[in-house]
Amino acid sequence: MSSSRLVASVTASAKAGRSSGIRTLSTLAARPAPPHRRILTRPPPSRLLQQRSYAVPAMSTPPAANAAAQTAHNSGVPPPIALTEADLTRLARQRNIGIAAHVDSGKTTLTERVLFYTGRIKDIHEVRGRDAVGAKMDHMELEREKGITIQSAATYCQWKATPPTETRAVSGDAAEMDTKGAAPKEDFHFNIIDTPGHVDFTIEVERALRVLDGAVLVLCATSGVQSQSMTVDRQMRRYNVPRISFINKMDRAGANPWRVVDQIRSKLKMNAAAVQIPIGAEEDFKGIVDLVRWKTVWNEGEKGIVIREEDGVPDDLLDFAKAKRQELVEQLSEVDETMADIFLEEREPTLEELATSIRRATLTCRFSPVYMGSAIKNKGVQTLLDGVCAYLPNPSEVPVTAIDNSAKAQKDKAEAVAAAAEGEGDVESAVAAAKKTQTIMPLAPASAAPFVGLAFKLEEGRYGQLTYVRVYQGTLKKGTTIYNARTGKKVKVPRLVRMHSNDMEDVDELGAGEICAMFGVECSSGDTFTDGTTSLSMTSMFVPEPVISLALTPEGADGKSGAGGVSQNFSRALNRFQKEDPTFRVHVDSESSETIISGMGELHLEIYVERMRREYNVACTTGKPRVAFRETIGARADFNYTHKKQSGGAGQFGRVMGYIEPMDPDEETGKDVAFENRVMGGSIPTGYFAACEKGFQDALEKGLLTGHPVTGVRFVLEDGAAHSVDSSELAFRLAVAGAFRDVYNKARPVVLEPRMAVEVISPIEFQGAVVGGLNQRKGTIEDTEVREDEFTLQAEVSLNDMFGYSSQLRGMTQGKGEFSMEYRNHAPVMPNVQKDMEAEYRKKLDKK
Numbered sequence: 001m002s003s004s005r006l007v008a009s010v011t012a013s014a015k016a017g018r019s020s021g022i023r024t025l026s027t028l029a030a031r032p033a034p035p036h037r038r039i040l041t042r043p044p045p046s047r048l049l050q051q052r053s054y055a056v057p058a059m060s061t062p063p064a065a066n067a068a069a070q071t072a073h074n075s076g077v078p079p080p081i082a083l084t085e086a087d088l089t090r091l092a093r094q095r096n097i098g099i100a101a102h103v104d105s106g107k108t109t110l111t112e113r114v115l116f117y118t119g120r121i122k123d124i125h126e127v128r129g130r131d132a133v134g135a136k137m138d139h140m141e142l143e144r145e146k147g148i149t150i151q152s153a154a155t156y157c158q159w160k161a162t163p164p165t166e167t168r169a170v171s172g173d174a175a176e177m178d179t180k181g182a183a184p185k186e187d188f189h190f191n192i193i194d195t196p197g198h199v200d201f202t203i204e205v206e207r208a209l210r211v212l213d214g215a216v217l218v219l220c221a222t223s224g225v226q227s228q229s230m231t232v233d234r235q236m237r238r239y240n241v242p243r244i245s246f247i248n249k250m251d252r253a254g255a256n257p258w259r260v261v262d263q264i265r266s267k268l269k270m271n272a273a274a275v276q277i278p279i280g281a282e283e284d285f286k287g288i289v290d291l292v293r294w295k296t297v298w299n300e301g302e303k304g305i306v307i308r309e310e311d312g313v314p315d316d317l318l319d320f321a322k323a324k325r326q327e328l329v330e331q332l333s334e335v336d337e338t339m340a341d342i343f344l345e346e347r348e349p350t351l352e353e354l355a356t357s358i359r360r361a362t363l364t365c366r367f368s369p370v371y372m373g374s375a376i377k378n379k380g381v382q383t384l385l386d387g388v389c390a391y392l393p394n395p396s397e398v399p400v401t402a403i404d405n406s407a408k409a410q411k412d413k414a415e416a417v418a419a420a421a422e423g424e425g426d427v428e429s430a431v432a433a434a435k436k437t438q439t440i441m442p443l444a445p446a447s448a449a450p451f452v453g454l455a456f457k458l459e460e461g462r463y464g465q466l467t468y469v470r471v472y473q474g475t476l477k478k479g480t481t482i483y484n485a486r487t488g489k490k491v492k493v494p495r496l497v498r499m500h501s502n503d504m505e506d507v508d509e510l511g512a513g514e515i516c517a518m519f520g521v522e523c524s525s526g527d528t529f530t531d532g533t534t535s536l537s538m539t540s541m542f543v544p545e546p547v548i549s550l551a552l553t554p555e556g557a558d559g560k561s562g563a564g565g566v567s568q569n570f571s572r573a574l575n576r577f578q579k580e581d582p583t584f585r586v587h588v589d590s591e592s593s594e595t596i597i598s599g600m601g602e603l604h605l606e607i608y609v610e611r612m613r614r615e616y617n618v619a620c621t622t623g624k625p626r627v628a629f630r631e632t633i634g635a636r637a638d639f640n641y642t643h644k645k646q647s648g649g650a651g652q653f654g655r656v657m658g659y660i661e662p663m664d665p666d667e668e669t670g671k672d673v674a675f676e677n678r679v680m681g682g683s684i685p686t687g688y689f690a691a692c693e694k695g696f697q698d699a700l701e702k703g704l705l706t707g708h709p710v711t712g713v714r715f716v717l718e719d720g721a722a723h724s725v726d727s728s729e730l731a732f733r734l735a736v737a738g739a740f741r742d743v744y745n746k747a748r749p750v751v752l753e754p755r756m757a758v759e760v761i762s763p764i765e766f767q768g769a770v771v772g773g774l775n776q777r778k779g780t781i782e783d784t785e786v787r788e789d790e791f792t793l794q795a796e797v798s799l800n801d802m803f804g805y806s807s808q809l810r811g812m813t814q815g816k817g818e819f820s821m822e823y824r825n826h827a828p829v830m831p832n833v834q835k836d837m838e839a840e841y842r843k844k845l846d847k848k
């Protein structure tokens with residue numbers, strides 16, 4: 001059905017007030033709607049909103065309303081998109097979730113169990129296991145060798161969940177019981193992305209969370225909330241992703257889930273409470289008590305495949321379970337008004353009320369239900385999956401919007417800018433108005449709506465480029481033509497697959513809310529695809545700036561590029577890696593002509609150098625890793641600069657006026673340089689604007705203080721002058737670059753260096769040595785937490801002072817200490833360091 005016909009049919013049925021199976025969004029909007037993500041950015045939801053109730057359990061009924069309806073309702077503009085009953089039923093049973101956490105928390109081990117219990121794999125293989133097979137989701141040779149996840153991997157599986165309000169019906173003897181319980185109505189469908197924990201591969205987490213609807217935050221029962229757990233928490237908040245917390249490694253000595261729950265509250269500032277308590281701990285960890293359903297649950301049989309469940313709570317745990325259930329109610333009443341009312345009435349919530357409240361509070365990202373288990377001992381995984389179904393959102397509960405680039409939207413925007421300029425009389429407010437008037441359209445996961453999908457990840461596969469796509473609206477079909485919203489190019493979808501780690505299953509079509517991959521479609525990461533009937537594009541993801549660089553020289557490169565030649569493979573590899581990973585950058589240093597690669601850490605770059613050798617047969621020698629210093633400005637400075645050259649023949653003339661000013665990174669994209677053109681009245685012909693922007697980009701390449709790239713600058717071009725004969729694109733490009741250099745020193749330039757959040761965990765007897773070591777490196781110790789026999793220390797240290805730390809730590813802790821570090825920000829270097837760097841740079845320039 002075409003979209004116009006769809007609208008017509010929807011409107012007709014709405015007018016007739018009949019239930020035709022298709023509902024208009026305005027009809028849906030009138031129904032109770034769940035509090036949704038957008039509300040987070042607004043003042044606290046009103047009492048009214050809080051009191052809207054779900055039909056519980058939401059996991060077993062279609063959602064009360066869809067998010068687009070809510071958005072439309074809020075804006076008062078009902079968009080022409082409708083969800084059918086079939087859509088609603090399908091989406092209610094769909095979960096797109098990410099597994100994210102600090103390094104080595106057990107994400108891949110947990111995902112392996114999920115795949116096993118859902119029947120996706122026949123047997124369990126461990127990360128670094130003795131059978132040397134390796135976990136399914138770590139499919140790269142390097143991942144299996146190193147025992148770490150480098151790339152995120154997607155999979156698809158099905159699960160028969162037991163809703164919180166139902167009893168897992170177990171019949172017959174244990175042999176008859178299967179992993180899937182016995183009370184399923186329909187299967188839930190999961191798209192799962194297992195992400196890496198090392199911060200060097202943070203972009204993999206970023207893009208997964210950009211497209212996922214919910215997440216499981218895995219935490220270690222002994223180490224608790226660690227530095228990367230906090231990074232992942234920030235990433236989840238950036239995309240408003242509701243999360244369940246899973247405290248893994250309950251079998252470890254020193255496991256203490258209650259300390260971890262406290263840390264979720266104190267370090268992540270998230271209301272959280274356990275929905276389970278453990279039976280036994282450490283080696284004696286046996287099972288859990290479900291505080292919501294008030295049942296005791298054990299994993300039995302080979303590989304924990306059998307779930308045995310009993311009503312009630314063991315006598316010795318009864319008081320503790322009651323106290324923890326009360327704590328759950330109290331935590332919920334802080335963020336959920338319905339539960340607050342029950343709490344004030346001093347009444348016990350019913351099972352339904354409790355489950356509904358957990359779901360409502362989780363969906364608004366104000367609360368995280370905490371599960372616990374041991375992935376390696378096959379305990380607590382199935383109940384976690386039930387939790388995912390019960391408390392994480394389905395795709396129709398997640399508001400998604402796109403920017404409308406249609407001619408009408410552009411015209412509206414231009415009119416708003418003109419009106420603002422007229423009303424306020426200044427260009428700045430007009431530009432601000434333009435930004436605000438970007439036409440945002442809500443998308444709805446209706447299968448019959450016009451297709452909109454986001455290409456969030458690329459991989460070079462055996463059969464060409466593999467493009468991972470999240471379908472946000474409409475249906476993606478094999479063999480159809482889709483349009484790239486950025487380039488305007490149309491492409492045919494030759495092959496469509498569902499990913500199962502590195503295996504693929506061909507499919508003919510996939511509906512809205514799904515995650516899949518296309519083959520043979522050229523595009524960049526972050527591109528939006530449509531069916532061509534709309535002009536919608538989606539915002540891309542946040543891309544952090546690289547912090548470390550090194551020079552790379554292919555061994556045996558003779559500069560010739562014969563077939564299969566080293567140079568050719570070298571460039572092919574670099575091109576591919578850059579395309580796949582936006583945090584991996586390559587440039588050729590104009591002074592030394594060296595190829596410089598930059599990335600998020602030493603491990604990040606090391607992996608690419610190794611992949612170059614294995615996958616492209618190019619061995620490389622690398623220079624010493626160097627910190628990615630930058631320069632920025634601290635104040636606004638105005639320029640009025642003329643580039644003029646008269647040497648016989650045609651001259652060069654370009655005059656530019658405006659100012660440069662400091663710029664903070666964009667919250668959504670992280671971009672912190674911008675060229676703004678505010679020239680009016682044709683003082684600079686429009687044909688030269690692109691050249692002006694290029695001139696700005698040229699000037700950013702090397703700051704005048706130390707030759708490092710300049711960031712954090714907005715260049716505002718306000719006016720200028722051109723000459724009818726002597727002006728050219730080149731003249732304006734040089735004029736802008738010249739203006740920037742001319743005014744740079746007046747804008748209080750400074751040199752910036754990456755500052756790292758460092759976390760060290762070590763046995764207590766080495767605490768003095770560890771603190772001393774970090775002091776030596778001019779680190780600032782921010783926090784120390786001492787447990788029975790180990791401690792965790794958090795510090796901020798300049799990356800430049802961290803080289804060689806892993807061997808120093810190994811030496812001073814007899815190999816028992818571990819550390820991780822992650823980029824925090826770029827901050828000004830000490831004035832004496834800046835002076836030395838400037839002097840060194842001047843010396844280098846003088847030598848030339």
Ligand SMILES: Nc1nc2c(ncn2[C@@H]2O[C@H](COP(=O)(O)OP(=O)(O)OP(=O)(O)O)[C@@H](O)[C@H]2O)c(=O)[nH]1
Pocket residue numbers: 101102103104105106107108109110126127128147148149195196197198248249250251252373374375376377
């Ligand atoms: N004791 C114990 N060890 C576990 C548990 N789960 C995982 N591990 C071990 O912890 C180590 C890391 O497990 P992974 O599953 O690779 O952890 P990860 O979080 O996926 O690791 P990265 O993605 O590389 O950050 C492995 O040696 C696992 O065997 C658990 O429940 N208990």
